[in-house]
Amino acid sequence: MLSPTLLVIFLLVALASAADYYKILDVHKSATEKEIRTAYKKLSKKFHPDKNKSPDAEDKFVQIARxxxxxxxxxxxxIYDRHGEEGLKAHEGGQQFQQNPFDMFSNFFGGHGHASHQAQRGPSSLTEFEVSLADMYKGSSIDFMIKKRILCDHCRGSGAASDGDIHTCSGCNGAGVRVVKQQIFPGMYAQSQVTCNECQGRGKVIKKVCPHCSGHKVVDHTAHFTLEVTPGMPEGHEVVFEGEADESPDWEAGDVVLRVRSRKENGGFKRKETSLYWKQAISVEEALLGFEKNVTHLDGHILHIVRTGVTQPGLVQQFKGEGMPLFGHDDSHGDLFVEYNVILPLEITPEMRRKLTEAFHTPSSTRDEL
Structure with a gap:
């Protein structure tokens, strides 16, 4: 007989090795039914062995289904919350699965088990998505919403109030087609197959439609997503959210595709591939005598510009390593090009005119002596 100390150790080891179903689905213990469905939808598609060829994909798929x-x-x-996995097994009489995990996947998505990847694929959606240039420079996580259609939670896409309301079509005996005889000549008939008009070729008829979707099988839904903008992401880069487009029991959901571009803004930094461009306005005085300027960069750091002597209008100065981050290279950047625009005053005072005349015009007496 085990001592109390050994028994406690044994129980702790058993609990440590037991599966944590909340951790497997990556949800909190207070997760709602909707959050659990969403987690299963995402993970089961990711680890389905027909799509994921990694050696442990099938094991993970089975764990996710369980x-x-x-x-x-x-x-x-x-029962699981109170007594854990062992208590649940005792409740189930040692039988771990009530249904095949592939059948569960098929029922959830309206597919065909192992062959679900061969189902007709629904349309994907492409959206032009604008973000600030600052987000593309330093990276960002941007939450957004998309309206789409999902399978009705109540009927899971069957359109019926319950499974008992789905019956085999009496018009075609479940075949979906009917044989029609048509007389061509007296005593001569031709047979042809036509789609059954009672079930529209489905082989099943619904006696009572689902009250939640009114038999439409899908409902409107606002889905929340997070776009991860990587530093230096190229203009027009496409980010794919696989299988997140409109759902239907007749097809496998397509993808939501975001084509990411920087937002057009007046003034500020401009981008061309890995280079940045900035227009700096300076006064006539600064153009002639030099200046110091602080430019706040896209990520907030300060670029200190010093010019001595004369700065010609339209001069472009290059700053190495102050451009866009190179996509996929954390420590490398392109270059920044600063163009200087000299701003002339709208009018000058008589005193300023006198001083400018003295500065730019040699006295007549001097010219006579020469």
């Missing part, structure tokens, strides 16, 4: 089976069940989840 976690969803338990946490989405109103009876099993409380």
């Amino acid at each position: 976690a969803y089976e338990v946490l989405s069940d109103k009876t099993k989840r409380p």
Whole structure:
């Protein structure tokens, strides 16, 4: 018989090795049913062995299915929360799965189990997405929303109020087509197959439609996403959210594609590939005598510019390593080009005119002596 100390150690080891279904789905223990469904949808598609060829993909897929089976069940989840995996197994009589994980995936997505990747793919959506140049310079996480259609949570895309409301079509006996005889000549008939008009070729009819989607199988939904803008992301770079487009029981959801560009803004920095451009206004005095300027860069750091002597209008000065980050290279940057524009005063005072005349015109007496 085990001593109390050994028994405690044994129990701690068992608990440590037990599966944490919340951790598997990457959700909090207070997660709602919707959050659990969303997590399963994302992870099951990511690790489905028909798409993910890594050696441990199938094991992870099975774990994800088991976690969803338990946490989405109103009876099993409380038992698991109170007694853990061992208590749940005792409740189930040692039988771990009530259904095949691939069948669960098929029922969830309206697909065909292992062959779900061969299902017709729905349309993808392409959206031009503008962000600030500062976000593309330093990187950012941007939350946004997209309106789309998802499978009805109540009927899971069947369109029926319950499974018992789905019946085999009596018009075609579930075949989806009917054989029609047509007389060509007296005593001569031709047979042809036509789509059954009672079930529209589905082979099933619904006696009572789902009250949540009115039999449409899908409902409107506002989905929340986060766009990760990587420093130096190229203009027009496409970010793909796989399988997040409109859902339907008749196809596999397409992708949401964002084509990312910097927002057009008046003034400020301009971008051309890895280079940045800045126009700096200076006065006539500064153009002639020199100046010091502080320019606040896109990430907030200060670029100190010093010019001595004469600065010609339109002069372009190059600053190495002050341009855009090179995409995928954290420590490398392009160059910054600063163009100087000399701003002339709209009018000058008589005193200023006199001083300018003295500065730029040699006295007549001097010219006579020469």
